[in-house]
Amino acid sequence: MPTCERCLNTELKYFAKINGNWVCRRCIGFQGEDAQEVFTVDAVDYHLNFKLTPAQNEISKACRELSRENDILINAVCGAGKTELVMETIKDHLNRSLNVGVAVARRQVALQLYERFKTAFPSIKVTVVCEGHTQDISGNLIITTTHQLYRYRKHFDCLILDEPDAFPFRNNPVLNGFMKQAVKGHIIYLTATPDPSLLKQVRQGKLTLLSLNVRPHHVPLPIPKLIYSPFWVQVIVLWWILRRSKKMWLIFVPSVKRGKVLSKILRLPFVYASSDRLDEFIQSFKDKKIPRLLSTTVLERGVTFSDIQVAVLQADHQVFDTAVLTQIAGRVGRDPAFPKGEVKFLCFRSTSALRNCLKDLSKANQSVLTASVT
Known part of the structure; x- marks a missing residue:
């Protein structure tokens, strides 16, 4: 049974024999010199x-x-x-x-x-x-x-x-x-x-x-507030929240298709993985040149913004699993100068992902034993 030296594949269906040598088709697209x-x-x-x-x-x-x-x-x-x-x-x-x-x-x-x-x-x-x-x-x-x-x-x-x-x-x-x-x-x-x-x-x-289990500023993790309503009511509620707030808001949507529609309705910039203006909009949001930004889960983690609030539309969608929701909530309150903020999950129904997210965040806040080694 052949084994690919690059991706460790052992499934025969992904191999082809060329000039007497086994070639892995699963990672054949990854070409380049070795370090x-x-x-x-x-x-x-x-x-x-x-x-x-x-x-x-x-x-x-x-x-x-x-x-x-x-x-x-x-x-x-x-x-x-x-x-x-x-x-x-x-x-x-x-x-x-x-x-x-x-x-x-x-x-x-x-x-x-x-x-x-x-x-x-x-x-x-x-x-x-x-x-x-x-x-x-x-x-x-x-x-x-x-x-x-x-x-x-x-x-x-x-x-x-x-x-x-x-x-x-x-x-x-x-x-x-x-x-x-x-x-x-x-x-x-x-x-x-x-x-x-x-x-x-x-x-x-x-x-x-x-x-x-604790951030450097020792302020508890923000606990999301769940708002239950049908989708288009969620949009109206979001519009009302944004209109009343002077804060910066990062709003998550479950898909590119949904985001493009809402971007036009709410007149907000929208970013997703293959967006041509991804880096531009992210930098503008960081620099506070734009106060609201619509995004897919591409910004769920790995980026830090100061003094932002977060909302999730259709938070009960399957794309928002427990890890994603937890990461999204974690965008808020990271800056020691602004350790608190709002997290709104707008949804039609409760899901295990939503419940587990709230449970995990609450558990982390309750078990602030600083550090533990197992």
């Missing part, structure tokens, strides 16, 4: 413009020590500062001349993390590898999309996978295969919404769990 080892550097350190909280410090130090011998799941609530929790681990590995990578599902998040890590680690070569950035694929610290991990076969002594439950990585066998073959050491998963498969590995002893 090479890069030069080592001495005395690596990082710089942050703020101090970590005691809870963050505890998780940071535990991750540094445990990651030398263990795979780790860091389960930290939205806005807890997941990126900063692994800085000490990255420093430790680089100072031991080991290869470190940070992988994310989406290109835009990779570019944002690249800027943050480049600033935090000014003395090393930080490289971003994603669509439009594949000319240079080597560096001391690699920030990459999961699509590009095929270039790094058995390369990383430590691979940090940010938001493993995010689309399109989640439940994608090709991307999961790329991830597994890229790691020769240990992996660290970072997420606020771990899926059942990761939690199962924790129970089986395959992952060490580090939990952080």
Whole structure:
């Protein structure tokens, strides 16, 4: 039985034999050179413009020590500062001349993390590898999309996978295969919404769990308010909310088709994954040049806006599962200067996803034990 060296596929139906050699058709579209080892550097350190909280410090130090011998799941609530929790681990590995990578599902998040890590680690070569950035694929610290991990076969002594439950990585066998073959050491998963498969590995002893249930400003997570009404009444309610509010609002819709219609009715800019003006509108919203932004789940995670409120239309739609709803609610109150805000879920009926989202957020607020190591 053949096994693909890139995506680890073993299903015979995806193989073809060409000139006596097996070719995997499942990942044949991923072509490009493989990364090479890069030069080592001495005395690596990082710089942050703020101090970590005691809870963050505890998780940071535990991750540094445990990651030398263990795979780790860091389960930290939205806005807890997941990126900063692994800085000490990255420093430790680089100072031991080991290869470190940070992988994310989406290109835009990779570019944002690249800027943050480049600033935090000014003395090393930080490289971003994603669509439009594949000319240079080597560096001391690699920030990459999961699509590009095929270039790094058995390369990383430590691979940090940010938001493993995010689309399109989640439940994608090709991307999961790329991830597994890229790691020769240990992996660290970072997420606020771990899926059942990761939690199962924790129970089986395959992952060490580090939990952080409080944001740096110690203000409880916002709990969404559910508003029940038929769809077009939801639109009217949303219009009324926006008209009465002077705050910035990020409004989520379940589909591109629905968003385009509402964009015209409400006269709001609309972004989705393949939107030509995605980056433009996101930057304008960040700069507060536009006060309202309509979006699909493309902005459910990986982006941070200051002092915003959030609404979800048709929150009972199947696209809004528990993880997505939790991530959406987590867009609010991240800035210490504006730690509170409104979250409105407009829906026709209650769903298990809605109920579980509220339960998980309430549980996190009640169990603010700062940090715990399992």
